[in-house]
Amino acid sequence: MSLDEALTARMARRKLAHAYLITGRDRFKLADTLAAALVCTGAQPPCGRCNACRKAREYIHPDVVRVDPEGEGTKAETVRSLRSDAFIRPNEAERKVYILCHSELLNQTGQNILLKLIEEGPVYAAFLFLTPNPELLLSTIRSRCETLRAPGEEEQAATEDGARLADYILSKTPTAETLPFLISLEKRDRKEIAALLEETAARLTERAPERPEVLAVLDRLAPVRAACEFNISAGHLAGWIASAL
């Protein structure tokens, strides 16, 4: 996973915020990296070599606490005991990190307790809210967190391919790579093709809102995107995309 340069720099300079909202397929991985960075004792967090980084990696660091509301965490008592725990100083590290996996499953009472903790809790405590959909969290929590997106590799590849397709439609000049690119779509799955077409549509509407020939291509691609919801082979979809261009 390639991390945003700004985030890498903030980790290295120990300048991380104390509340993050993390979305995207690789959100668990990113949370682990941030947690390691918060407890790391090396020169450039997360150094990956110090004892704290090792313990964080092995999920045995006493100051990295995982709360998984899929189990007990939806209950307000769990969040209340988290609150008491947060006021106990860290054991080993400078910071204490709470990773709220599936945070959207926390009930309103639990979310409100956490909100107060973000606002008035001890300065060493850091909270990472993980969720596939930020809309499911209270807006008051969202507004107090920095949001980070951690797209998975497939999602990232689909985004790049979507951008390539948009460039091709805008320039209308096939290059030596256009045909192999279109053929390569056959190897993707329907979900990836859907993500790719959404990216293409977003880029085209942004960059060429008044070019009728571009809009016509978009119109022809719309049913292909709709068809991605059904059991149609990627090969068929790829052929359909090529004929719509």
Ligand SMILES: [Zn+2]
């Ligand atoms: Zn370290």
